[in-house]
Amino acid sequence: MKKLFLASCLVLTMSLTACAVGPQRGIFDTDKTQLQLRSIQSRTFETIDRERTLRNVIATLQDLGFVIEKADNGLGAVTASKFVGTQELRMTVTVRANGQKRMLVRANAQYGLSPIEDAETYQDFFHSMEKSMYLAAEGVS
Amino acid sequence: MRFLRIALVAMSLMLVACTNNVPRGLLRTSADTLAQRRTQSRIFETSDEKMLLSASAALLQDLGFNLDDSETELGLVVASNKIDATKPGQVMAATALVILSSLNRHGYDREDDFYGDVDDHERIRASIVTRPAAARSTILRVTFQRLIWNKRGELSRVETIDDQKSYQDFFAKLSKAVYLQAEGL
Numbered sequence: 001m002k003k004l005f006l007a008s009c010l011v012l013t014m015s016l017t018a019c020a021v022g023p024q025r026g027i028f029d030t031d032k033t034q035l036q037l038r039s040i041q042s043r044t045f046e047t048i049d050r051e052r053t054l055r056n057v058i059a060t061l062q063d064l065g066f067v068i069e070k071a072d073n074g075l076g077a078v079t080a081s082k083f084v085g086t087q088e089l090r091m092t093v094t095v096r097a098n099g100q101k102r103m104l105v106r107a108n109a110q111y112g113l114s115p116i117e118d119a120e121t122y123q124d125f126f127h128s129m130e131k132s133m134y135l136a137a138e139g140v141s
Numbered sequence: 142m143r144f145l146r147i148a149l150v151a152m153s154l155m156l157v158a159c160t161n162n163v164p165r166g167l168l169r170t171s172a173d174t175l176a177q178r179r180t181q182s183r184i185f186e187t188s189d190e191k192m193l194l195s196a197s198a199a200l201l202q203d204l205g206f207n208l209d210d211s212e213t214e215l216g217l218v219v220a221s222n223k224i225d226a227t228k229p230g231q232v233m234a235a236t237a238l239v240i241l242s243s244l245n246r247h248g249y250d251r252e253d254d255f256y257g258d259v260d261d262h263e264r265i266r267a268s269i270v271t272r273p274a275a276a277r278s279t280i281l282r283v284t285f286q287r288l289i290w291n292k293r294g295e296l297s298r299v300e301t302i303d304d305q306k307s308y309q310d311f312f313a314k315l316s317k318a319v320y321l322q323a324e325g326l
Contacts, residue, residue, distance in 0.1 A: 063177075
């Protein structure tokens, strides 16, 4: 019985400290490499109209329930936030020319205290953006 | 055998504890995306985006908002205001809890800070976006967020405002503001 009690204590301690062991994550540490992150968070669009792409980014973010906080046409950046339960989901999207005929859209998001680094979430965003661009082109208000 | 089971439980707990807690599908459009878009948008028969943004900014000022950011080239105005969020019902409920607590424990315990949970003030953030539409018209879309702090000064609730009435009221006022702007009043 005593052994069982000791083992249970050990289990509890291990599970509680499972994420606390190891060195603390540095300010500039990420789970993926810089190149991996860029590839996950970026998508090119066949257009030369930077302003229209930025406006589509804004429309997409609004469709996803975000409130636009900041936008800068000169820099080509938009920052927006929304609340998911009690957590804040914050996103910055930038648009810049990629060659002569393309625009590169780069997005990065943070959920509460965790940066989002999984590919699927960004694929969802770009898919939503394609949908939003289609709706805008069709004149759906 | 028993220790093997315990070890397995420990390993599962550790794995669960280390799983990234970001929910899936955060950036997926939902079934009511189009309905929301309609509630939050109005078409104005003008191609003058700057006039619309200026009328919106004037209306927000009328409503006591302060401008936080703007980018007219992309059709954006962001503003917020801070208002009293005290609700008589909450204060009454907190008072009732204090009375019940003091009756139960023969005296008021300072640890029962029921008034601390009562709403104190809220901040409404409004974000207005315009974009050109077909036939010399402009679509204006507005979204509101509400952040509520309690009497202890803690941010207690956050929400995106999505009730139709708030948007209808806003657009009714905006139509007037656009008219006043066009008339130079």
